Amino acid sequence: xxxxxxxxxxxxxxxxxxxxxxxxxxxxxxxxxxxxxxxxxxxxxxxxxxxxxxxxxxxxxxxxxxxxxxxxxxxxxxxxxxxxxxxxxxxxxxxxxxxxxxxxxxxxxxxxxxxxxxxxxxxxxxxxxxxxxxxxxxxxxxxxxxxxxxxxxxxxxxxxxxxxxxxxxxxxxxxxxxxxxxxxxxxxxxxxxxxxxxxxxxxxxxxxxxxxxxxxxxxxxxxxxxxxxxxxxxxxxxxxxxxxxxxxxxxxxxxxxxxxxxxxxxxxxxxxxxxxxxxxxxxxxxxxxxxxxxxxxxxxxxx
Numbered sequence: 593x594x595x596x597x598x599x600x601x602x603x604x605x606x607x608x609x610x611x612x613x614x615x616x617x618x619x620x621x622x623x624x625x626x627x628x629x630x631x632x633x634x635x636x637x638x639x640x641x642x643x644x645x646x647x648x649x650x651x652x653x654x655x656x657x658x659x660x661x662x663x664x665x666x667x668x669x670x671x672x673x674x675x676x677x678x679x680x681x682x683x684x685x686x687x688x689x690x691x692x693x694x695x696x697x698x699x700x701x702x703x704x705x706x707x708x709x710x711x712x713x714x715x716x717x718x719x720x721x722x723x724x725x726x727x728x729x730x731x732x733x734x735x736x737x738x739x740x741x742x743x744x745x746x747x748x749x750x751x752x753x754x755x756x757x758x759x760x761x762x763x764x765x766x767x768x769x770x771x772x773x774x775x776x777x778x779x780x781x782x783x784x785x786x787x788x789x790x791x792x793x794x795x796x797x798x799x800x801x802x803x804x805x806x807x808x809x810x811x812x813x814x815x816x817x818x819x820x821x822x823x824x825x826x827x828x829x830x831x832x833x834x835x836x837x838x839x840x841x842x843x844x845x846x847x848x849x850x851x852x853x854x855x856x857x858x859x860x861x862x863x864x865x866x867x868x869x870x871x872x873x874x875x876x877x878x879x880x881x882x883x884x885x886x887x888x889x890x891x892x893x894x895x
Contacts, residue, residue, distance in 0.1 A: 726838020
C-alpha cells in the first residue's frame with residue numbers, strides 16, 4: 593500500500609493531507625475469497641429470493657405468482673407459531689446464558705483454587721456436537737429423570753418434559769444454554785480480566801462490599817461485553833435447529849418447531865417456493881438484528 597501526501601493551502605496555513613492508495617495486489621488476494629463467497633452464498637441467495645415469487649416445488653415447471661407466498665405467510669398459523677416459539681426461546685435462552693455465564697466468570701476470575709482447571713472443564717460443552725448433546729439429554733429427560741422422580745415420589749418428574757407441550761421448551765432452553773454458556777463465559781472472562789485491579793482496591797478503601805463492587809463497578813465496566821454477548825447470542829439462537837431436532841423434533845405436535853425447522857421441512861415436503869419466501873423474511877429479520885448490533889456496538893472498545 594503506497595501513501596501520497598498533498599499540501600492544501602487554506603489562507604496563510606498549509607495543511608498536509610495524506611491519501612492512501614490500495615495496491616492492485618491486495619485486490620488480487622481478495623478475489624478468491626470474494627469469488628467463493630459469491631458462488632456459495634450470494635448467488636444461491638439471489639436464486640432463492642427469485643423463486644420465492646414463483647410456485648416452484650424445487651423441480652419441474654414453475655410460474656410467477658408475485659407476492660402470493662408472502663401474503664400467505666402472514667396468515668399461516670404454523671408460520672406465526674414457529675416465529676413466536678423461536679423469538680420466545682431465543683429471549684429466554686439469552687437471559688439464562690448471560691446470567692449463568694456472567695456469574696461463572698466472576699467466580700472463575702476471583703481468588704479460588706484450581707480456577708484454571710475449572711475454566712477448562714466449563715468450556716468442554718462448547719466443543720461437543722449439538723446433536724450428540726441433544727441425544728444424551730433426550731435420554732436423560734425421557735428415562736433417567738422420570739425414573740428418579742418415581743424413586744423419590746415426585747410426581748412432577750415422573751413424566752418427561754419433552755412430552756409436555758407446555759414445558760418442552762424449558763428442556764430445550766436448558767440444553768441450549770448448557771452448550772452456549774462456555775463461549776459466552778470466555779468473553780466475560782476476557783472482559784473481567786480487562787478491569788484494572790486498582791479500581792477494586794480503591795473501592796475496598798472506600799468500604800464498598802463485594803456486591804456493591806459487582807453492581808457499581810464490574811457491570812458498568814463490562815457493559816460492552818454484555819451487549820455483544822446478548823446480540824450475538826440472540827442471533828445465534830434464532831437459527832436453532834440441531835438441538836431441537838435431537839430433543840423433540842419440533843414436538844409435541846409443532847409446539848417446539850423453530851423457523852429453521854419449518855423452512856427445512858418445507859423444502860423436503862415440496863413446499864420450496866413458499867418456504868423460500870419464509871427464508872427471505874427470516875433473512876431480513878437477521879439483517880435488521882445485525883444493524884441493531886452495529887448501532888449498539890459502534891464506538892465501543894470492548895475488545
